[in-house]
Amino acid sequence: MENNYEPVVQAVGLTKMFRDFWHRPKARAVNGIDFEIKPGEVVGLLGPNGSGKSTTVKMLLGLLYPTGGKVTVFGKSPREVETKREIGYLPEESYLYKFLTAEETLNFFGSLFNISAEDRKRRIDQLLDMVGLAHARYRRVGEFSKGMARRIGLAQAMINDPAFLILDEPTSGLDPLGCREVKDLILALKKRGKTVLITSHLLSDVEDICDRVIILYGGKIRAEGALDELLTVSDKTRILTPQLPKEAMEKLLGLLRENLHGEQFNVDHPRRTLEEFFLDVISQARRESVETAGVSGSGGIAEYLVGDKEDKNAVLNSLLQETPVEEKTAAVAAAVPAKSSADEKIASVLETEKTAAVSEAPATARSGDTAENIRRANDKLDSLLGGKSGE
Ligand SMILES: Nc1ncnc2c1ncn2[C@@H]1O[C@H](COP(=O)(O)OP(=O)(O)O)[C@@H](O)[C@H]1O
Ligand SMILES: [Mg+2]
Numbered sequence: 001m002e003n004n005y006e007p008v009v010q011a012v013g014l015t016k017m018f019r020d021f022w023h024r025p026k027a028r029a030v031n032g033i034d035f036e037i038k039p040g041e042v043v044g045l046l047g048p049n050g051s052g053k054s055t056t057v058k059m060l061l062g063l064l065y066p067t068g069g070k071v072t073v074f075g076k077s078p079r080e081v082e083t084k085r086e087i088g089y090l091p092e093e094s095y096l097y098k099f100l101t102a103e104e105t106l107n108f109f110g111s112l113f114n115i116s117a118e119d120r121k122r123r124i125d126q127l128l129d130m131v132g133l134a135h136a137r138y139r140r141v142g143e144f145s146k147g148m149a150r151r152i153g154l155a156q157a158m159i160n161d162p163a164f165l166i167l168d169e170p171t172s173g174l175d176p177l178g179c180r181e182v183k184d185l186i187l188a189l190k191k192r193g194k195t196v197l198i199t200s201h202l203l204s205d206v207e208d209i210c211d212r213v214i215i216l217y218g219g220k221i222r223a224e225g226a227l228d229e230l231l232t233v234s235d236k237t238r239i240l241t242p243q244l245p246k247e248a249m250e251k252l253l254g255l256l257r258e259n260l261h262g263e264q265f266n267v268d269h270p271r272r273t274l275e276e277f278f279l280d281v282i283s284q285a286r287r288e289s290v291e292t293a294g295v296s297g298s299g300g301i302a303e304y305l306v307g308d309k310e311d312k313n314a315v316l317n318s319l320l321q322e323t324p325v326e327e328k329t330a331a332v333a334a335a336v337p338a339k340s341s342a343d344e345k346i347a348s349v350l351e352t353e354k355t356a357a358v359s360e361a362p363a364t365a366r367s368g369d370t371a372e373n374i375r376r377a378n379d380k381l382d383s384l385l386g387g388k389s390g391e
Contacts, residue, residue: 006075008164008195009037009060013069016055016219029055031219032069037197042190044206045199047216053199054092056216057168060197061089073164085113088162092169092199094153098142102133102152105141106159113160120159127155132181146173154182164195171205176278183209204275240270 016030030052037043045053058064059071062078076083096105103124110120128134131151136144141152150173157165170186171179186196186209200206206213207227215223223230244252256265272280 005039007036008039008041009035009071009073009197010075011035011056011060011069011071014056014059014066014071015068016052016059016064017067028219030059030066033216033219033221035214035221035224037195039195040190040193041211042186042196042198042209044210044213045197045216046201046203046206046213047199048201051216052219053201053216054168055219057089057166057197057199060166061087085160086163088157088160088165090150090153090157090165090167090170092172094149096141096144096149096152099140101138101140102128102144102155103137105152106155109156110159115160123159123161127158130158130185131155147175147178150174150178150182154185158189162194165189165197167196167198169199169201171200171202176275177282179205180275180279204273 012034013032014030014034015028015032017025018027018029020026033056045056047053055064059066060073060078062080062084071078073083074086078084097108100108106124106127107120110123115123125134128137131154133148133151133155136148141149144152150170154167154170157167167186170182174182183205186198189196190209198206198210210227212226213224213230214221253267
């Protein structure tokens, strides 16, 4: 394998053995796995429940220490503070302070990364729109449905504009619309050059967004590869044509019979996926402004139908308008190649904020003084819990 890039993740013989109270080996959750993630890749870590996905992820994050082998993230130990700064993490279970509102939650996590109050506010506006929670800004996250909790978790993982996102079961608890939106969001992040690792036990949820998948079972890698390679049946051929007139079809079938010498072949109509069909039905209903109150049994659907898509388009549209976000934007915008898409626009906005955040942070606050950051974060949490907001 050529190696003219620095891998985002490199794991060699990575192993995690859990021991019981008496220090006896209890479970070999991850058993000597080797893998690499390249910059800009979207990689799916797939496997049934208990196969070792979350344990692997926690080792990448430095939350669990490997009992064997080695893992580096951006060439460094996952335990280094500098490494953590570049990573966004959506935990399998969202660890949300249930008495904070959506806005306060993002504000809190933003303060952990030393993002200035002004930049925090701007990012929170954009993130809440992006994940379709603008309408729930002042609602306490304790009241959120599972899907909403996933969304706020995703926003939280993105508050520091990380280069590498680790999403543990990002689509769990989401209905098909929510699922599609999360997938589109991940694709938009990929376009912006982010590296993404997604774990899932629902294969269809990752099939259309991953460049590559790693299939874990019993703590070992059972299969790995680019989706195209893994899923293409290369010893068969399929020809897709518009509807053929009867004579043409007869001719074609004759030709096939002649050439296949008795081998079986199939002629059928291609099928859409159930997801495509479902999303079509829903968007049709929305175009006809069908009243959705009657089908709000699941809680999530009505909300998506009345809110999200509109909100998201509104953000994209507002981002596409040629109004600079701040005077600071101008300088950076010049360095960004001709912007035509919303993604690029978002990219340039976040890039500007990154630059701004760095230049505004006092020099001393940038490295080393983690204790100080934690103290400030605690103060912040105290003030948020005490019902006050902001600085
Ligand atoms: N803290 C722990 N202590 C003991 N065993 C654990 C612990 N965490 C996970 N395991 C075990 O390790 C295995 C892998 O778990 P996990 O990584 O959570 O799987 P997945 O995320 O693929 O569902 C399971 O058998 C699980 O019971
Ligand atoms: Mg898990």
